């Protein structure tokens with residue numbers, strides 16, 4: 001069982017570290033099987049996906065080239081602003097490569113829709129999506145998630161990369177924020 005540090009008074013454990021790691025191991029196996037004998041480019045979408053990405057690539061038993069893209073659609077609050085800023089772009093071409101885009105959460109689908117359209121224009125050999133979490137109740141843009149760890153209700157999830165105004169990303173579990 002994960003233990004909540006004493007300073008996290010408003011946070012409940014929602015998905016434990018053990019459950020997350022076990023699911024990541026399964027996803028890593030799936031990706032390994034699907035791309036057997038090939039190389040893949042894993043693109044982590046910053047900031048939220050950094051931790052998921054780090055754990056996921058350790059479970060992929062293939063040559064992986066890791067890249068990050070920066071995209072931000074939220075301000076300091078809990079609702080999407082509807083705007084997307086690309087804050088960091090890829091360092092290398094993905095032309096002819098197998099690409100897996102890794103998100104921490106797909107909420108409205110806006111971020112992934114925008115990113116996929118952009119990446120498709122760069123002529124990858126294949127383009128797949130992977131997300132730690134998906135909130136189907138918030139969907140505005142239907143984007144297929146090829147590798148999904150967990151589906152969640154419309155709850156305010158934090159931790160394991162997900163933040164509330166920049167806080168809580170460091171938690172090794174996914175928590176529920178209960179408010180002040």
Ligand code: PRP
Pocket residue numbers: 045046047048049071072073074080103104105106107108109110111112162163
């Ligand atoms: C979050 C999350 C996804 C996006 C999902 O990013 O990491 O990228 O929102 O929402 P959507 O499906 O409605 O587009 P955010 O902009 O909060 O930046 P962060 O990853 O730095 O926290």
